[in-house]
Amino acid sequence: xxxxxxxxxxxxxNEFSFNEKDKSKLFEHFVNYAIISKIYPDRSSIDKIxxxxxxxxxxxxxxxxxxxxxxxxxxxxxxxxxxAEILDVEFNFIQSKTxxxxxxxxxxxxxxxxxxxxxxxxLNFEDELLNLRxxxxxxxxxxxxxxxxxxxxxxYATTGKWLNDRNLLTIIESGLKDLNLTDLFCEVKFIPIxxxxxxxxxxxxxxxxxxxxxxxxxxxxxxxxxxxxxxxxILPCSELIKIASDDDGEIIKTIFYDNVRDFQGYNKVNxxxxxxxxxxxxxDKFVLLNNGVTIVAKNLNKVGSAFKLSEFQIVNGCQxxxxxxxLKNEVDNNVFIPLKLIVTDDEDTINDIIRATNSQTEVxxxxxxxxxxxxxxxxxxxxxxxxxxxxxLYYERRSRQFFGIKTKSEKIIGLxxxxxxxxxxxxxxxxxxxxxxxxxxxAYNSRLFQENHSFYPYYTSGLALNVIEEFYRENLLNSKYKxxxxxxxxxxxxxxxxxxxxxxxxxxxEIERYCGKILDVLWNREASLExxxxxxxxxxxxxxxTNILSRQAHSIRAFTEELMPTxxxxxxxxxxxxxxxxxxxxxxxxxxxxxxxxFIHYTEMQKIxxxxxxxxxxxxxxxxxxxxxxxxxxxxxxx
Numbered sequence: 099x100x101x102x103x104x105x106x107x108x109x110x111x112n113e114f115s116f117n118e119k120d121k122s123k124l125f126e127h128f129v130n131y132a133i134i135s136k137i138y139p140d141r142s143s144i145d146k147i148x149x150x151x152x153x154x155x156x157x158x159x160x161x162x163x164x165x166x167x168x169x170x171x172x173x174x175x176x177x178x179x180x181x182a183e184i185l186d187v188e189f190n191f192i193q194s195k196t197x198x199x200x201x202x203x204x205x206x207x208x209x210x211x212x213x214x215x216x217x218x219x220x221l222n223f224e225d226e227l228l229n230l231r232x233x234x235x236x237x238x239x240x241x242x243x244x245x246x247x248x249x250x251x252x253x254y255a256t257t258g259k260w261l262n263d264r265n266l267l268t269i270i271e272s273g274l275k276d277l278n279l280t281d282l283f284c285e286v287k288f289i290p291i292x293x294x295x296x297x298x299x300x301x302x303x304x305x306x307x308x309x310x311x312x313x314x315x316x317x318x319x320x321x322x323x324x325x326x327x328x329x330x331x332i333l334p335c336s337e338l339i340k341i342a343s344d345d346d347g348e349i350i351k352t353i354f355y356d357n358v359r360d361f362q363g364y365n366k367v368n369x370x371x372x373x374x375x376x377x378x379x380x381x382d383k384f385v386l387l388n389n390g391v392t393i394v395a396k397n398l399n400k401v402g403s404a405f406k407l408s409e410f411q412i413v414n415g416c417q418x419x420x421x422x423x424x425l426k427n428e429v430d431n432n433v434f435i436p437l438k439l440i441v442t443d444d445e446d447t448i449n450d451i452i453r454a455t456n457s458q459t460e461v462x463x464x465x466x467x468x469x470x471x472x473x474x475x476x477x478x479x480x481x482x483x484x485x486x487x488x489x490x491l492y493y494e495r496r497s498r499q500f501f502g503i504k505t506k507s508e509k510i511i512g513l514x515x516x517x518x519x520x521x522x523x524x525x526x527x528x529x530x531x532x533x534x535x536x537x538x539x540x541a542y543n544s545r546l547f548q549e550n551h552s553f554y555p556y557y558t559s560g561l562a563l564n565v566i567e568e569f570y571r572e573n574l575l576n577s578k579y580k581x582x583x584x585x586x587x588x589x590x591x592x593x594x595x596x597x598x599x600x601x602x603x604x605x606x607x608e609i610e611r612y613c614g615k616i617l618d619v620l621w622n623r624e625a626s627l628e629x630x631x632x633x634x635x636x637x638x639x640x641x642x643x644t645n646i647l648s649r650q651a652h653s654i655r656a657f658t659e660e661l662m663p664t665x666x667x668x669x670x671x672x673x674x675x676x677x678x679x680x681x682x683x684x685x686x687x688x689x690x691x692x693x694x695x696x697f698i699h700y701t702e703m704q705k706i707x708x709x710x711x712x713x714x715x716x717x718x719x720x721x722x723x724x725x726x727x728x729x730x731x732x733x734x735x736x737x
Contacts, residue, residue: 102297117573130159147192157215165186166186195255315333316403325442332385372425381430515560523587528587529658558620562591566583585661590630592665599612639664
């Protein structure tokens with residue numbers, strides 16, 4: 099490994115505070131991050147693709163992309179089928195070696211492992227890879243929703259130099275031929291990543307994106323408040339393709355990351371765009387038929403008609419840009435597109451532009467969520483803890499928002515992580531966190547990010563997630579159970595502050611005191627580690643006894659219900675039945691010394707009582723929080 103790669107790996111290690119002593123394992127994480135950031139620029143995605151293990155020879159990373167999103171569960175597939183009615187799937191396998199050569203045997207093992215992944219029958223893979231294999235099977239069961247078969251890409255990375263060795267190419271071509279013969283894919287590609295390519299990938303992540311366009315046909319717009327400068331005109335489509343492509347000719351995902359509409363595939367609208375490019379009779383009318391593109395840049399250096407853009411985003415025109423990129427070999431300089439170019443670094447102005455330029459098309463609920471005032475206030479609340487290292491955490495409302503600022507990536511929490519941590523810790527739904535964040539926003543829209551909500555539960559859950567991930571990075575908790583981290587957050591809250599959460603309203607001192615108890619422990623890393631270790635032991639014990647398949651338990655509600663008594667059993671409640679409907683099979687019990695009623699179901703009562711259930715019956719029970727309220731379980735008759 100040369101000195102530059104070593105320095106990049108060290109930079110990656112420091113930025114994410116990895117405490118990995120195994121250099122080959124650290125290199126795997128580094129390569130996975132460098133490649134996945136190009137495919138899906140979300141820093142939280144790195145955990146989802148790391149699958150290296152002793153029972154996964156030849157596969158260190160796997161990113162399954164569906165409709166331009168990284169997916170890991172069947173529920174996410176269902177969501178995208180419902181949302182777009184079509185599946186566009188890509189399998190990205192990664193193998194990393196620290197050696198300075200492309201080894202024939204290792205490449206052969208890599209290809210053989212990928213073949214094994216796609217064959218039928220039982221496999222002896224690690225749990226994470228087996229779960230992704232189940233997901234693969236589910237995807238192919240829904241193949242009727244695909245316009246084309248999935249794409250398969252195999253990335254093989256070393257610190258050496260790729261020289262197109264004939265012997266290697268023969269083995270690779272033979273392996274790819276076998277994969278093509280399965281008829282499972284529309285395209286199979288082997289992509290060698292050598293030292294130079296690795297350096298290039300990592301520099302792309304670390305450096306600001308700067309591109310130049312030739313924008314001759316433009317007019318300068320009048321001075322606008324909070325806008326440095328702005329232009330309106332028409333741009334050759336070839337110039338748009340140029341700034342949307344990286345050095346490999348691939349589309350740059352990061353410049354669309356904040357766009358409110360992902361690429362929708364070749365639906366009716368995009369098929370129309372495709373037709374107007376391919377059929378030459380429409381080429382000169384394309385500028386009239388297309389709504390155009392809006393680019394917002396933070397910096398612009400203009401020399402004549404040459405515009406050099408820095409830190410820019412295409413905030414409207416994602417669909418057109420993708421179609422043009424896909425047809426780049428068919429587009430000539432005589433095809434133009436309307437362009438609105440705005441230079442500003444004012445966040446409110448950028449948000450207004452995004453809303454306005456996308457208001458004429460149907461967008462998903464989650465698209466405008468981050469533009470709400472609540473999120474800016476929440477970011478400011480996070481910043482109020484900035485001065486003390488053990489309390490510091492940054493809420494990133496927009497991608498690369500803290501780029502160039504001296505803060506470690508592991509100290510940043512994004513929207514999807516904030517949603518998952520809050521739902522798990524304060525809404526008692528850790529088994530739901532594997533779902534796509536847009537689906538979670540829709541499902542919990544009345545219980546998330548409300549204008550009258552206190553910021554304390556959001557910061558508390560965000561910090562708790564950050565702390566437990568810190569312990570995993572430092573190998574202080576067993577990474578084998580990392581997929582249960584959201585369950586541990588819920589257990590942690592109940593252990594420290596009790597099960598009942600006060601009303602989450604801004605200014606409510608009870609919710610502030612409740613969260614304060616949890617924060618006092620989280621701010622003390624030694625104390626919080628001891629508690630997390632204790633909770634992890636309880637988790638492992640329940641896993642050893644459950645009938646639920648352990649590798650799937652993290653996504654099943656029944657397992658959450660099995661887990662909770664390990665925390666709540668020491669907090670038995672007493673109460674009397676206030677209402678019971680024998681015909682409908684449910685009722686309510688009032689918890690002593692409170693005004694709280696808990697739901698009781700006949701399946702719980704029939705375990706311990708065969709007589710007539712009437713109001714006033716004394717019970718002892720455990721309380722569980724559900725998305726519908728409190729529920730009494732593990733009921734006993736009070737003697």
